[in-house]
Amino acid sequence: MTNTVIELHGIVKDFPGVRALDHVDFTLRKGEVHALLGENGAGKSTLIKILTGVHPRGSGDIRIDGTAVDIESPRRARAFGIGAIYQEQYLCPDLSVAENIFANRLPRSGILRRVSWRRLHRMAEELLAAWNVDFSARDRAGDLDVPQRQIIEIIKAVSESTLKVLILDEPTAALNDEEKGRLFGIIRQLRERGISIIYISHRLNEVFEISDSVTVLRDGRNVGTCAVSDTSKAELIKLMIGRDLAEMFPKRAIAHGATILEVRGLRRGAVIKDVSLSLHVGEILGVYGLLGSGTVEVGRCLFGVLSPDAGQILVDGKPVSLSQVPDAVAAGIGFVPEDRKVDGIIDLLSVRQNLTLAGIGSLGRMGFLNRKTEEARSRSWVERLAIKTPSLETPTASLSGGNQQKVVIGKWLDSKSRILILNEPTHGVDVGAKVEIYTIVEDICAAGAAVLMISSEIPELTALCDRVLVMYQGRVAGELAGHDITQENILSLAMRGER
Ligand SMILES: Nc1ncnc2c1ncn2[C@@H]1O[C@H](COP(=O)(O)OP(=O)(O)OP(=O)(O)O)[C@@H](O)[C@H]1O
Numbered sequence: 001m002t003n004t005v006i007e008l009h010g011i012v013k014d015f016p017g018v019r020a021l022d023h024v025d026f027t028l029r030k031g032e033v034h035a036l037l038g039e040n041g042a043g044k045s046t047l048i049k050i051l052t053g054v055h056p057r058g059s060g061d062i063r064i065d066g067t068a069v070d071i072e073s074p075r076r077a078r079a080f081g082i083g084a085i086y087q088e089q090y091l092c093p094d095l096s097v098a099e100n101i102f103a104n105r106l107p108r109s110g111i112l113r114r115v116s117w118r119r120l121h122r123m124a125e126e127l128l129a130a131w132n133v134d135f136s137a138r139d140r141a142g143d144l145d146v147p148q149r150q151i152i153e154i155i156k157a158v159s160e161s162t163l164k165v166l167i168l169d170e171p172t173a174a175l176n177d178e179e180k181g182r183l184f185g186i187i188r189q190l191r192e193r194g195i196s197i198i199y200i201s202h203r204l205n206e207v208f209e210i211s212d213s214v215t216v217l218r219d220g221r222n223v224g225t226c227a228v229s230d231t232s233k234a235e236l237i238k239l240m241i242g243r244d245l246a247e248m249f250p251k252r253a254i255a256h257g258a259t260i261l262e263v264r265g266l267r268r269g270a271v272i273k274d275v276s277l278s279l280h281v282g283e284i285l286g287v288y289g290l291l292g293s294g295t296v297e298v299g300r301c302l303f304g305v306l307s308p309d310a311g312q313i314l315v316d317g318k319p320v321s322l323s324q325v326p327d328a329v330a331a332g333i334g335f336v337p338e339d340r341k342v343d344g345i346i347d348l349l350s351v352r353q354n355l356t357l358a359g360i361g362s363l364g365r366m367g368f369l370n371r372k373t374e375e376a377r378s379r380s381w382v383e384r385l386a387i388k389t390p391s392l393e394t395p396t397a398s399l400s401g402g403n404q405q406k407v408v409i410g411k412w413l414d415s416k417s418r419i420l421i422l423n424e425p426t427h428g429v430d431v432g433a434k435v436e437i438y439t440i441v442e443d444i445c446a447a448g449a450a451v452l453m454i455s456s457e458i459p460e461l462t463a464l465c466d467r468v469l470v471m472y473q474g475r476v477a478g479e480l481a482g483h484d485i486t487q488e489n490i491l492s493l494a495m496r497g498e499r
């Protein structure tokens with residue numbers, strides 16, 4: 001028993017209309033990396049939030065180092081040495097990077113206990129240096145992009161000196177391969193120091209790369225715990241979704257038509273230096289680049305969120321000016337944002353309202369909504385994407401992370417845009433739904449649309465795209481097609497700007 005850090009017995013947790021955890025037993029050993037797997041809505045984040053005092057457990061026992069405890073608040077969890085990086089980000093956008101990292105332990109000095117800003121910034125810079133990041137301790141957190149903010153959360157959690165258990169809820173969803181490598185290095189160091197890690201991810205490769213044992217949740221129940229060396233990907237998928245699933249996605253051949261979108265010499269500030277691209281009807285064009293390479297900004301320029309300094313954008317061969325989002329929508333462009341919290345879903349709206357939003361209200365087109373049609377349409381998305389929700393009227397904010405992402409995707413898939421810009425479309429989405437989304441993306445292309453897919457998930461690009469543009473320092477470093485779309489080629493272009 002001595003090497004058991006956390007032991008859960010018979011944990012039950014109910015939310016209105018859902019039993020999120022149903023008599024879950026779970027054991028975490030000292031110095032192990034324990035992966036927690038399961039479909040969207042299986043109960044992973046809920047389990048974590050019970051361990052970190054965010055949610056009270058409904059019933060069941062929690063033991064830490066053999067002693068029965070109550071974790072009634074996040075503060076108490078920290079006192080037990082439990083730290084977590086959540087799926088949603090909790091940084092304060094108006095505070096600096098340094099203030100965010102040291103929020104609950106700002107260095108103070110003198111009899112007035114004033115915050116010592118110099119020391120704070122030095123301490124933060126030291127941590128940042130180890131990560132080789134491209135932002136500084138004084139930057140405002142709100143000005144950074146999703147992966148940068150994710151890195152801050154990670155740095156913040158691992159810098160707590162009392163840390164005994166670190167929980168990572170999909171830490172790599174927004175990271176590219178290089179950043180992921182750095183994170184794994186840190187996880188290994190922590191494990192050597194005897195710290196236990198609970199690792200949640202929808203990427204099975206990572207589970208085999210980094211973890212020692214694995215637990216699978218399905219519908220709130222623990223359906224299996226074993227050593228990673230005793231299982232296989234196929235077996236884990238089957239445990240998760242209750243059926244077999246081919247891991248490889250068969251790409252369909254779709255005929256390409258005329259050029260639907262063309263970008264010439266796009267420039268914006270220091271981030272986009274020169275980008276030209278073309279997209280044809282029926283085509284799926286992937287865009288890959290490391291943090292700061294400009295991929296995200298190109299997507300934003302094409303949706304009128306950012307305005308370019310120079311360059312031309314043509315839709316159906318005609319120049320368009322996309323100075324604001326409605327211009328882009330009017331030009332037939334749809335956009336799945338990288339950060340659903342900021343610009344994707346409206347939390348308080350129901351699943352039904354969100355799913356039919358892009359098609360109607362946001363365009364400002366007046367007209368009567370036919371409630372019946374709206375309901376039927378959203379119901380069909382809920383079914384197709386297997387969105388786990390108690391009802392169509394449930395506020396989107398109370399869904400699990402991956403199910404919220406499915407709502408964002410469904411909303412734009414429903415909008416019938418002719419040019420769809422997908423930014424990390426399967427970020428946090430489970431294996432079964434990923435395949436479904438890929439199928440729908442192909443359906444959309446076959447029906448005469450075209451897709452620009454910005455993704456940091458290389459397997460997704462190699463499986464789905466006809467061509468992949470790789471960006472390096474604000475420019476297109478190269479374009480890959482057919483058999484040339486390989487992980488090695490993509491990474492070499494992204495890291496060195498050449499093959
Ligand atoms: N605050 C909440 N209010 C109401 N229901 C909730 C709340 N949080 C979670 N749920 C529900 O509990 C269930 C489990 O959700 P949870 O967030 O634990 O899933 P998850 O395994 O983390 O999924 P994902 O992979 O999508 O993040 C889901 O049905 C979800 O809708």
Ligand SMILES: [Mg+2]
Nearest residue numbers: 045087400401
């Ligand atoms: Mg979750």
